[in-house]
Amino acid sequence: MGIGVAGCRALITGGTGSFGCTMVRRLLDGDAAEVRVLSRDEAKQDAMRRQLSDERVRYHVGDVRDRASVDRAVRDVDFVFHAAALKQVPSCEFFPLEAVRTNVLGSANVIDAAEAAGVRSVVMLSTDKAVAPVNAMGMTKALMEKVAQAHARDNPNSPTTVSCVRYGNVMYSRGSVIPLFIEQIRAGQSPTVTDPTMTRFLMSLPESVALVEHAFTHARPGDVFIHKAAASTVGDLAAALCQLFGAPEKIEILGVRHGEKLHETLAGREELARAQDFGGYLRVPVDCRDLNYALYFHDGDPTGLAATDFTSANARRLAVPEIVELLRALPQVRAELAAHDPALAS
Numbered sequence: 509m510g511i512g513v514a515g516c517r518a519l520i521t522g523g524t525g526s527f528g529c530t531m532v533r534r535l536l537d538g539d540a541a542e543v544r545v546l547s548r549d550e551a552k553q554d555a556m557r558r559q560l561s562d563e564r565v566r567y568h569v570g571d572v573r574d575r576a577s578v579d580r581a582v583r584d585v586d587f588v589f590h591a592a593a594l595k596q597v598p599s600c601e602f603f604p605l606e607a608v609r610t611n612v613l614g615s616a617n618v619i620d621a622a623e624a625a626g627v628r629s630v631v632m633l634s635t636d637k638a639v640a641p642v643n644a645m646g647m648t649k650a651l652m653e654k655v656a657q658a659h660a661r662d663n664p665n666s667p668t669t670v671s672c673v674r675y676g677n678v679m680y681s682r683g684s685v686i687p688l689f690i691e692q693i694r695a696g697q698s699p700t701v702t703d704p705t706m707t708r709f710l711m712s713l714p715e716s717v718a719l720v721e722h723a724f725t726h727a728r729p730g731d732v733f734i735h736k737a738a739a740s741t742v743g744d745l746a747a748a749l750c751q752l753f754g755a756p757e758k759i760e761i762l763g764v765r766h767g768e769k770l771h772e773t774l775a776g777r778e779e780l781a782r783a784q785d786f787g788g789y790l791r792v793p794v795d796c797r798d799l800n801y802a803l804y805f806h807d808g809d810p811t812g813l814a815a816t817d818f819t820s821a822n823a824r825r826l827a828v829p830e831i832v833e834l835l836r837a838l839p840q841v842r843a844e845l846a847a848h849d850p851a852l853a854s
């Protein structure tokens with residue numbers, strides 16, 4: 509890592525997930541003294557313990573909903589990466605209160621526990637689905653961002669910097685569409701596409717970790733960092749996977765699922781008007797005005813609005829050959845290709 513984690517203690521909530529595992533490895537490579545994983549599933553922790561076999565990693569069974577378990581895990585920690593969340597769109601639609609408990613109240617627990625323990629920096633993982641949300645997962649992540657921003661506004665002298673990162677779909681993450689399409693193609697079935705014109709921002713797991721590291725290095729309290737990702741249609745994604753696995757380019761149309769948007773938005777126009785451009789990333793600072801709007805009336809708001817939102821419909825569109833190359837670069841896809849047909853993997 510480009511930042512000083514050597515000798516530090518870090519906590520990763522939801523540390524056994526795709527992001528968590530990658531982040532744990534990065535911290536260990538950066539010579540962190542201790543990396544704590546807080547998660548609910550002891551079986552996943554046990555698998556990770558055996559796989560990593562590194563005594564600097566400490567496993568805490570607990571739940572962000574339970575403040576006491578967060579307090580125990582955060583004691584004497586320097587940095588927190590908050591990845592624990594309910595993030596499946598359809599299941600959050602059916603159990604919205606569960607999403608509130610984990611994504612909103614659990615996140616507030618993480619911030620409060622970090623503040624009480626004197627943690628230096630907390631980076632919270634958000635999603636494009638939090639912008640103008642239409643589903644419970646996105647709504648609760650939007651509220652998580654608001655809780656982080658309120659902490660910054662209400663605690664200007666806090667030693668704890670709380671920031672958020674917002675990104676789109678991480679390719680080949682657990683339970684996502686890419687492993688599903690591969691499983692279908694390898695079984696000789698056609699990929700089940702909801703709507704071939706639907707678009708999603710795509711990024712790799714290392715890119716998501718790089719964004720978190722950027723936030724960790726550059727964050728001011730309440731900042732939201734956004735990855736300026738490229739996007740693809742789901743139809744092109746299915747076509748790229750069919751090409752890669754040498755399968756006929758035939759799809760089955762499912763129709764849109766509960767709570768899905770046709771296109772995602774990574775930054776709204778109001779945010780874009782205030783955002784700072786860091787090349788690959790945008791920083792949206794917190795609006796630090798308080799409720800005394802009359803105080804600001806005479807000065808006016810100099811920023812105005814941007815002309816349009818940054819969406820997966822107007823972002824750079826990946827062409828099928830580019831998607832093929834991005835997929836081929838993923839270690840999990842290469843492993844699937846090798847298992848399917850070694851000739852295709854070379």
Ligand SMILES: O=c1ccn([C@@H]2O[C@H](COP(=O)(O)OP(=O)(O)O[C@H]3O[C@H](CO)[C@H](O)[C@H](O)[C@H]3O)[C@@H](O)[C@H]2O)c(=O)[nH]1
Binds near residue numbers: 685701742765
């Ligand atoms: O059988 C399927 C399943 C999905 N899709 C489409 O593929 C795209 C991606 O779907 P994912 O389920 O991979 O991801 P979502 O955009 O629904 O994203 C959410 O669900 C993911 C897991 O399903 C992750 O949790 C992710 O963080 C969360 O934002 C969507 O346009 C979806 O409509 C299909 O075409 N066919």
